[in-house]
Amino acid sequence: MAIELERILRPTDTPMAPYQPKYMTVASGEAMVIRQAARDEIPALLPHVEPLIHVDRDFYDIVAARLYAELLGYYKYRVQDEYVLVAQINGELAAIVNGRRVTADVGMSYHTLALRRGLRLGAHAFAAKMEYHFEGLGQKEVLIVAESPIGFKRWMIEYKLEKRFETPHELGGVPSWALTKEIYDKAKESLVVGKRPVPVEFLEKANEAILPPSDPPKPPADLVAARRSKYDPTGYFTN
Amino acid sequence: MREVYAAGVGITSFTRLDYPLSEIAAYSGMMAMKDSGLTQADHLYVANMGGCRLNHQSGLASAVVDTLSLCPAGAELIENGPASGASAIKQGYMAVASGLHDVVMVIGAERMREVNNLDATDFVATLSHPLAEYIYGVTLPSLAAMFTRLYMEKYGVTSRHLAMVAIKNQDNALLNPFAHLHQKITMEGIMDSEDAMTNNPYVSEPLRFFDCCPISDGGACLILASADVMKKIKKPMVRLAGVGQATDSHAVHERENPTDLLAVRKAAQESLKMAGIKPSDVNVAELHDAFTILEIAESEEVGFFKKGEGHRALERGETKIGGKIPINTSGGLKGKGHPVGATGVGQAHEIVLQLRGEAKKRQVKDARVGFTCNFGGFGNNVVCLTFVREN
Numbered sequence: 001m002a003i004e005l006e007r008i009l010r011p012t013d014t015p016m017a018p019y020q021p022k023y024m025t026v027a028s029g030e031a032m033v034i035r036q037a038a039r040d041e042i043p044a045l046l047p048h049v050e051p052l053i054h055v056d057r058d059f060y061d062i063v064a065a066r067l068y069a070e071l072l073g074y075y076k077y078r079v080q081d082e083y084v085l086v087a088q089i090n091g092e093l094a095a096i097v098n099g100r101r102v103t104a105d106v107g108m109s110y111h112t113l114a115l116r117r118g119l120r121l122g123a124h125a126f127a128a129k130m131e132y133h134f135e136g137l138g139q140k141e142v143l144i145v146a147e148s149p150i151g152f153k154r155w156m157i158e159y160k161l162e163k164r165f166e167t168p169h170e171l172g173g174v175p176s177w178a179l180t181k182e183i184y185d186k187a188k189e190s191l192v193v194g195k196r197p198v199p200v201e202f203l204e205k206a207n208e209a210i211l212p213p214s215d216p217p218k219p220p221a222d223l224v225a226a227r228r229s230k231y232d233p234t235g236y237f238t239n
Numbered sequence: 240m241r242e243v244y245a246a247g248v249g250i251t252s253f254t255r256l257d258y259p260l261s262e263i264a265a266y267s268g269m270m271a272m273k274d275s276g277l278t279q280a281d282h283l284y285v286a287n288m289g290g291c292r293l294n295h296q297s298g299l300a301s302a303v304v305d306t307l308s309l310c311p312a313g314a315e316l317i318e319n320g321p322a323s324g325a326s327a328i329k330q331g332y333m334a335v336a337s338g339l340h341d342v343v344m345v346i347g348a349e350r351m352r353e354v355n356n357l358d359a360t361d362f363v364a365t366l367s368h369p370l371a372e373y374i375y376g377v378t379l380p381s382l383a384a385m386f387t388r389l390y391m392e393k394y395g396v397t398s399r400h401l402a403m404v405a406i407k408n409q410d411n412a413l414l415n416p417f418a419h420l421h422q423k424i425t426m427e428g429i430m431d432s433e434d435a436m437t438n439n440p441y442v443s444e445p446l447r448f449f450d451c452c453p454i455s456d457g458g459a460c461l462i463l464a465s466a467d468v469m470k471k472i473k474k475p476m477v478r479l480a481g482v483g484q485a486t487d488s489h490a491v492h493e494r495e496n497p498t499d500l501l502a503v504r505k506a507a508q509e510s511l512k513m514a515g516i517k518p519s520d521v522n523v524a525e526l527h528d529a530f531t532i533l534e535i536a537e538s539e540e541v542g543f544f545k546k547g548e549g550h551r552a553l554e555r556g557e558t559k560i561g562g563k564i565p566i567n568t569s570g571g572l573k574g575k576g577h578p579v580g581a582t583g584v585g586q587a588h589e590i591v592l593q594l595r596g597e598a599k600k601r602q603v604k605d606a607r608v609g610f611t612c613n614f615g616g617f618g619n620n621v622v623c624l625t626f627v628r629e630n
Binding site (some may be wrong): 024025026027028029030057058116117118119120124149152153157190191192193194195215227230231232233234236237 | 251252254255256258263266267269270273355356357416417420421422423424425426427428429432433434435436437438439440448449
């Protein structure tokens with residue numbers, strides 16, 4: 001009976017071409033590999049996403065909370081046609097992006113979470129996600145929303161997205177924006193980078209283990225400390 | 240004129256701070272009060288450029304003086320573009336030196352990230368000439384780019400020299416917990432690799448992403464006091480020994496030689512002369528590197544290096560911590576951040592820490608003379624300060 005019920009609850013995934021891993025040099029001079037995360041790797045990702053749910057800064061909390069749920073949804077077969085890409089530097093988790101194939105022509109972008117800041121890693125990971133929709137899945141447009149001002153600036157302004165306000169987005173009632181194939185093709189040269197194939201040693205390192213991010217945004221000890229820690233990361237004033 | 244001392248300093252993180260502007264300002268004030276042990280001030284000067292426009296906050300000094308429970312102390316707002324901070328320090332200096340007040344608190348604060356980066360860039364561009372520059376779409380990055388192009392042609396500065404400034408200052412920022420940018424960048428990542436153009440795209444050619452300072456929120460405070468007050472404070476005696484200010488034509492193209500920053504030259508000369516210091520005596524400096532080219536150009540105008548040779552000194556590592564004249568040990572505007580109204584006070588904060596020997600991992604050994612250059616407009620209103628440690 002349990003199996004019968006699970007059959008009803010579990011969506012049937014459409015066969016999707018796998019994302020071909022690539023690598024690039026980031027501003028720190030390090031090589032970053034972007035690859036598709038297998039479903040059985042999701043438990044290894046969750047412990048690195050969970051702490052960010054408690055970081056009330058730059059909308060890390062809401063993005064991490066929703067991404068956590070989406071990762072679980074993928075892992076437990078509750079979202080149809082979802083995929084997850086991870087960016088790793090020396091095996092270390094640097095960014096996670098995910099989304100979903102809605103139809104043959106339309107993709108749905110979910111979230112982009114950068115675990116190292118200031119090196120445009122999130123931008124690279126987002127670009128890889130769009131590359132997957134257009135070049136891997138052959139779709140015509142991807143629906144996108146932003147939950148943070150940074151996301152809005154990066155996606156809606158940097159890519160010059162089209163408004164699709166009449167179309168609901170799966171993340172909620174906020175207006176949708178669309179990255180069309182035409183926009184993607186224009187942006188591709190300057191925003192989408194990376195080489196294939198990934199050297200064996202880089203890929204082996206990435207596949208071997210998802211290592212913890214070395215300097216992720218950290219949750220404060222308490223809410224009062226949260227406010228103070230933004231002003232004074234040294235704790236000088238309160239000590 | 241009485242001697243004027245740095246009695247206390249405070250700073251907030253220069254980053255995104257989603258709090259009221261008055262609170263950002265006040266927090267740095269509280270830090271400085273704790274640092275000095277003082278609980279009262281006779282007067283408060285608050286430096287800010289965009290409160291009305293960006294944060295719907297006028298009368299900022301009145302808000303901050305009450306937030307800090309300093310009423311009935313007098314309080315005034317000082318606006319002088321990105322040089323507001325050092326201008327406010329100058330006002331504080333005059334108030335104490337003249338004998339009008341014994342303790343003056345100078346706070347710089349800005350909250351720029353309340354608006355998006357396009358609006359923030361437009362806001363800063365309002366300091367350009369309204370009819371000769373702004374209406375033609377001139378922004379500060381574009382002015383800096385034109386300046387850079389001329390500098391490259393005339394003196395042989397290259398994009399790699401600019402990147403060297405960015406790398407140095409972001410390395411220094413890694414040592415400063417209050418800095419905005421805490422990321423190591425490398426020449427490979429931002430210049431040499433195949434992906435460098437995407438990592439480090441042009442903002443206004445030849446200036447790239449990592450040649451420009453971030454847009455930051457933040458506050459900084461410097462408490463100035465007379466010698467009598469300073470005797471009661473258990474801190475090294477750091478004296479504000481020189482104050483210089485100069486202006487230049489509003490529109491950059493009206494300058495006889497646009498690569499000469501005459502206001503920097505004159506303000507620096509005034510400040511150093513007043514302090515009785517030669518450029519070669521300075522041990523540590525904070526220069527206004529809103530764009531990487533400015534650190535190179537200012538290092539020459541101030542007199543640390545001959546005109547056109549700043550980039551050569553950079554190549555030799557003379558401006559690194561441990562070099563002949565370490566510049567922007569805090570990370571500078573490039574690495575620490577540039578909340579415009581707070582920047583000049585933030586520069587003074589770093590120099591006071593350095594002269595006290597409290598700069599920890601970024602400490603310049605035996606630093607006794609420090610210098611700041613706060614650059615308003617595109618070099619049309621510059622304030623330079625010279626600090627000397629006495630004991």
